Amino acid sequence: MAASTLSPLATTVRSATAVLIGVVAAVALGGCATGSAGEGAGDSTPSAAATAPTTLPAEAVSGTGSTPEFPGVDFPIPAGAQSVVIAFSCNGGEHFSVELGDSMALGQAPLSGTCDGTRSLTWPVSEQTGATLYVVVADGVDWMAAPTFLTAPFAYDEALTADCASFAEISSALFNADEGFTTYQAFGEDEWRARVDAASADLQELAEAAESELADEFSDLQGIVADPARTPGAWVAGTEGANAAIQQACNANQTPVVTVAEFGG
Structure with missing residues (x-):
């Protein structure tokens, strides 16, 4: 992952991902957010589907400080994915923003908040979704994004x-x-x-x-x-x-x- 230093947080990827398996509902983004949401938002997680969705293999990415200029770092999307829940971790009380692909082009939104733990950030995934992740945090702040890709569609309210x-x-x-x-x-x-x-x-x-x-x-x-x-x-x-x-x-x-x-x- 060029221009983004691997963080020690990556060692927790398995436990962070396990917590999210099977979660598919969107709730208000919290704490840890243009567009345009401000700090103090609530977690974003999709609503439970009638049947458990299939999860797809995926690797976490991590870094220190912001990713390179937009569109950020590579974030591979497995075939068949229709939504993704990202366990995003950062600490230090600083503001963060995370964008999957080119959200503006897709009519979607970056998600943001304050770096005070792990937050669940959720996006729809389509063939048009760019396989990149754009992260903005303060200099020196370690972060990790552990994705759980799902075959279930994003559940809009x-x-x-x-x-x-x-x-x-x-x-x-x-x-x-x-x-x-x-x-x-x-x-x-x-x-x-x-x-x-x-x-x-x-x-x-x-x-x-x-x-x-x-x-x-x-x-x-x-x-x-x-x-x-x-x-x-x-x-x-x-x-x-x-x-x-x-x-x-x-x-x-x-x-x-x-x-x-x-x-x-």
Whole structure:
């Protein structure tokens, strides 16, 4: 593995992998996360299938410090794999990010968090998945990625999938309202308010209709966006916690929130 020094953590690969065999459900990524999820996310593990999936042979990779520039190091994917659970270990309290292949091209997400132990990170695998792993950690931090490849497909949470898609449209609308008014001067404050009011109404509807774990976060965001004291360019002030929770849950479900920009090149 060029440009990545083997870590002593590699000696624990067998026990780390054994813990994950048979696990196939996606839960919120935690602790140890662009895109866009922030630190403190929860573990990501797929939901149990009706029958035990077949596991496929795979080798762990390890290193010290970040991998070389994107796409990182070789990460062989066995034939027949449809999903992978990676036991990712690092310590030192520093932030980490892990990306399998080119997640953006596949509409997937890197997963990230803080280096405080071992976390389960889960991705779908297809013929388009690149056999590389891109790891970002602080200099001098040892890490190990022990994969369990499965013949079972990644188990998407359907409620989360729908809610993340709806929120992406609303988030984009709010982003474009601020960008259009403050950065590009494409319209005046009256249109800015109209756009924010419309997005706020959509966010309230989403909070009331949401069937996923994100209903409370949507409601919290709506209260901030609807505040009469809001100012142009500042709708995100005070929303960091709710936004982080939404990003983390959507990333763990591999249905990341994608902002579509209306202005700019």
